[in-house]
Amino acid sequence: xxxxxxxxxxxxxxxxxxxxxxxxxxxxxxxxxxxxxxxxxxxxxxxxxxxxxxxxxxxxxxxxxxxxxxxxxxxxxxxxxxxxxxxxxxxxxxxxxxxxxxxxxxxxxxxxxxxxxxxxxxxxxxxxxxxxxxxxxxxxxxxxxxxxxxxxx
Numbered sequence: 001x002x003x004x005x006x007x008x009x010x011x012x013x014x015x016x017x018x019x020x021x022x023x024x025x026x027x028x029x030x031x032x033x034x035x036x037x038x039x040x041x042x043x044x045x046x047x048x049x050x051x052x053x054x055x056x057x058x059x060x061x062x063x064x065x066x067x068x069x070x071x072x073x074x075x076x077x078x079x080x081x082x083x084x085x086x087x088x089x090x091x092x093x094x095x096x097x098x099x100x101x102x103x104x105x106x107x108x109x110x111x112x113x114x115x116x117x118x119x120x121x122x123x124x125x126x127x128x129x130x131x132x133x134x135x136x137x138x139x140x141x142x143x144x145x146x147x148x149x150x151x152x153x
Contacts, residue, residue: 084138
């Protein structure tokens with residue numbers, strides 16, 4: 001069971017790669033998203049919710065296994081964040097890249113309430129919720145960018 005917990009929480013071990021595990025986790029999440037992007041809306045949203053719920057459980061258990069709060073290799077939160085960021089994203093590569101970069105930036109900057117969630121909520125939910133908040137902000141960036149750049153004039 002420990003191997004499954006670590007496999008899930010580290011994004012198939014992408015979080016174990018050297019230097020910037022969060023970016024590796026976001027990249028893994030993006031590749032997973034790419035394979036899921038054409039699913040029906042209910043299925044996609046169900047998968048996203050599942051990643052958030054199972055990810056929260058796995059992240060909390062992985063903290064104990066790794067003996068460190070919000071350990072760097074735990075990147076399932078980045079996977080959830082990029083799935084939220086790119087939810088309902090238009091079929092444009094520029095928009096996908098915008099979402100990827102916006103999520104990385106906002107996950108790093110942690111604007112309120114992500115910063116509050118990061119410091120005040122602990123365990124699996126705490127690991128997940130700041131990235132969920134950053135994903136929601138990045139989702140807004142994605143759709144605002146699409147509106148500004150590609151609206152019909």
